[in-house]
Amino acid sequence: MFGGGGGGLDPRKMEQMMKQMGIDVDELDAKEVIIRTEDTELVFDNPDVTKMDARGQETYQVIGSPEEREAGSGNAGASADVTDSAAGEIPDADVEIVATRTGASEDDARAALENNDGDLAAAVEELE
Structure with missing residues (x-):
């Protein structure tokens, strides 16, 4: 339907269209992303992180498989290491x-x- 063959839009064309709409896309070299909720922590090691800036509104996309932990449980040593480093x-x-x-x-x-x-x-x- 959109441009021949299998995979949809060409990534270069997509990037070009986004720039025309005022959207900047950057890949971040993230080592770790932690999402903390009231009860759990989702820890993404070496995730793929994309930052999109659409006229000052920043959006982050995190791709990876998180390790789920209870909030504040069993990772006191890890927390201390993170704090120290x-x-x-x-x-x-x-x-x-x-x-x-x-x-x-x-x-x-x-x-x-x-x-x-x-x-x-x-x-x-x-x-x-």
Whole structure:
């Protein structure tokens, strides 16, 4: 129906169309994505992460098979390792998000993230 053969639209044509509509697509080199809910954590190791920016509205797509854990259970050692290795190593993307949302400098955004253990929402709230 759409352009010959089997697989639908050519990825290059799709990317071209998205750019014309003002949508930027970037692949992120993510090592891990954690989704925390009230009861569980979904941990994606080495996922494929795509960021789409449609005129300032950012959307992230995570592709992978998560390991499901109970929230706060049995991974205290892992949490400690993450905290130790992450101390002072706030991801630049997080700093950029907080700085953009609040209008703060990157240094202030990084400090707010460090004060809030990397929690984006708490850092934004601190700076607003």
